[in-house]
Amino acid sequence: xxxxxxxxxxxxxxxxxxxLLRSGWIEPSEIAIAERYEAARADLQHRFPxxxxxxxxVPAGSAVLAVKPPDAxxxxxxxxxxxxxxxxxxxxxxxxxxxQFHLGESAVVLRAMPNLPAVVGAAAxxxxxxxxxxxEDYSWAxxxxxxxxxVARVPEPLLDAVTGLSGSGPAYxxxxxxxxxxxxxxxxxxxEVSRLLAIQTLLGTARMMSELGDTAEDLRAxxxxxxGTTAAALRELERAGFRSAVVEAVAAATARxxxxxxxxx
Ligand SMILES: NC(=O)c1ccc[n+]([C@@H]2O[C@H](COP(=O)([O-])OP(=O)(O)OC[C@H]3O[C@@H](n4cnc5c(N)ncnc54)[C@H](OP(=O)(O)O)[C@@H]3O)[C@@H](O)[C@H]2O)c1
Numbered sequence: 099x100x101x102x103x104x105x106x107x108x109x110x111x112x113x114x115x116x117x118l119l120r121s122g123w124i125e126p127s128e129i130a131i132a133e134r135y136e137a138a139r140a141d142l143q144h145r146f147p148x149x150x151x152x153x154x155x156v157p158a159g160s161a162v163l164a165v166k167p168p169d170a171x172x173x174x175x176x177x178x179x180x181x182x183x184x185x186x187x188x189x190x191x192x193x194x195x196x197x198q199f200h201l202g203e204s205a206v207v208l209r210a211m212p213n214l215p216a217v218v219g220a221a222a223x224x225x226x227x228x229x230x231x232x233x234e235d236y237s238w239a240x241x242x243x244x245x246x247x248x249v250a251r252v253p254e255p256l257l258d259a260v261t262g263l264s265g266s267g268p269a270y271x272x273x274x275x276x277x278x279x280x281x282x283x284x285x286x287x288x289x290e291v292s293r294l295l296a297i298q299t300l301l302g303t304a305r306m307m308s309e310l311g312d313t314a315e316d317l318r319a320x321x322x323x324x325x326g327t328t329a330a331a332l333r334e335l336e337r338a339g340f341r342s343a344v345v346e347a348v349a350a351a352t353a354r355x356x357x358x359x360x361x362x363x
Contacts (some may be wrong), residue, residue: 099128099157099158099159100128100129100130100150100156100157100158100159101124101128101129101158101159101160102118102124102128102129102130102158102159102160102161102162102242103129103130103131103132103155103156103157103158103160103161103162103177103180103182104129104130104131104132104161104162104164105132105155105161105162105163105164105165105173105176105177106132106133106163106164106165106166106169106173107131107132107133107138107139107142107151107164108138108164108165108166109216109217110164110188110212110216111131111133111162111164112142112145113216113217113219113221113246114162114164114188114216114242114243114245114246115129115131115146115149116219116246117216117219117245117246118242118245119146119149120219120245121244121245123241123242123245126146126148126149127148129149129150130149130150130151130152130156130158131146131149131150131151131152132152132153132154132155132156132176133151133152133153134153134154136153139151139152139153154176155173155176155177155179155180155182156180157180157181157182158180158182159182159184160182160183160184160185160186160238161177161182161184161185161186162185162186162187162188162242163177163185163186163187163188163189163197164188164189165189166189167189167190167191167192170187170189170192170196170197171196171200174197174200174201175200177201178200178201178202178205182201182205183201183204183205183206184205184206184235184238185197185201185205185206185207185208186208186209186210186225186238186239186242186243187207187208187209187210188209188210188211188212188223189209190211190261190265191355191358191359192209193209193254193359194207194208194209194226194227194228194254195228197209197228198228198229198230203230204230205230206227206228206230206231206232206235207227207228207230207231208225208226208227208228208231208235208236208239209225209226209227209228209254209257210223210224210225210226210239210243210249211223211224211257211260211261211264211265212243212246212247212265213264213265213267213268214268215247215268216246216247219245219246219247220246220247221243221246221247221248222247222248222250222264222267223243223246223247223248223249223250223260223264224249224250224251224252224256224257224260224264225239225240225243225249225250225251225252226251226252226253226254226256226257227239227251236251257355258352258353258355258356258359259348259352261351261352261355262348262349262350262351262352262353262355263348263351263352265351265355266348266351270344270347271300274300275296275297275300278292278296278299279292279293279296280292282295282296303317318332
């Protein structure tokens with residue numbers, strides 16, 4: 099019996115299947131991918147030779163919904179017809195109540211908002227459960243999603259804030275990266291050298307916080323010696339309103355996510 103059917107074999111669906119197989123949480127024979135686009139199916143079968151790749155949703159104990167938002171109602175109807183009773187959706191903007199409507203009242207629905215670093219197993223996902231989700235269902239969804247990164251539980255209305263912070267977050271970090279690279283070039287560094295140093299600075303700083311548990315405040319104090327180079331730089335960032343620009347960016351993305359969610363029924 100198929101334990102898990104991943105519906106939608108796009109970027110996110112693939113990243114999830116890779117992570118799940120790598121973690122050993124599931125055997126290839128227990129997982130199926132439903133992908134309606136034929137050329138994509140051939141590619142998936144090549145990439146995951148021992149996994150069932152099908153054009154239709156197959157009967158399974160549970161499923162992951164990873165299609166584009168406009169395809170979600172049809173895909174959930176297909177799940178219901180196949181008797182699938184527990185689903186975690188990563189579809190942006192489609193509410194639990196909408197999924198519940200298509201899947202039936204007794205179905206268990208959880209909804210997550212991951213982000214693009216899922217493709218390298220480093221996603222940050224928010225997870226919310228519907229009215230029928232039990233502690234066991236949350237643990238199951240956490241086990242599935244942790245195959246491609248970290249997971250935090252939030253009430254469903256806060257998934258818009260998750261979208262504003264981590265969903266859209268890679269773009270903010272990318273703008274910062276571009277700016278750092280250009281700044282290095284402006285100061286005379288070779289572009290490739292500037293790129294290498296900028297990326298490693300982001301990666302190294304993130305790893306210190308994530309692996310050593312250092313807080314951002316502590317680390318910043320440690321690298322800012324009185325009257326030094328970093329202090330001079332930070333004064334410029336404050337003067338330019340860097341911190342408040344970030345706060346406003348997250349607020350704007352959160353508001354936009356809320357607005358888009360209201361348009362999706
Ligand atoms: N990419 C991100 O960073 C990110 C972050 C957070 C959330 N999400 C959400 O995750 C979801 C998936 O994103 P993605 O980037 O993986 O999208 P994607 O690459 O477009 O993948 C979706 C795949 O599902 C297939 N599909 C659609 N309806 C289907 C059905 N009824 N049965 C079987 N397969 C079906 C699509 O086929 P066709 O090509 O034929 O349409 C497509 O190949 C989206 O809802 C997105 O909002 C993405």
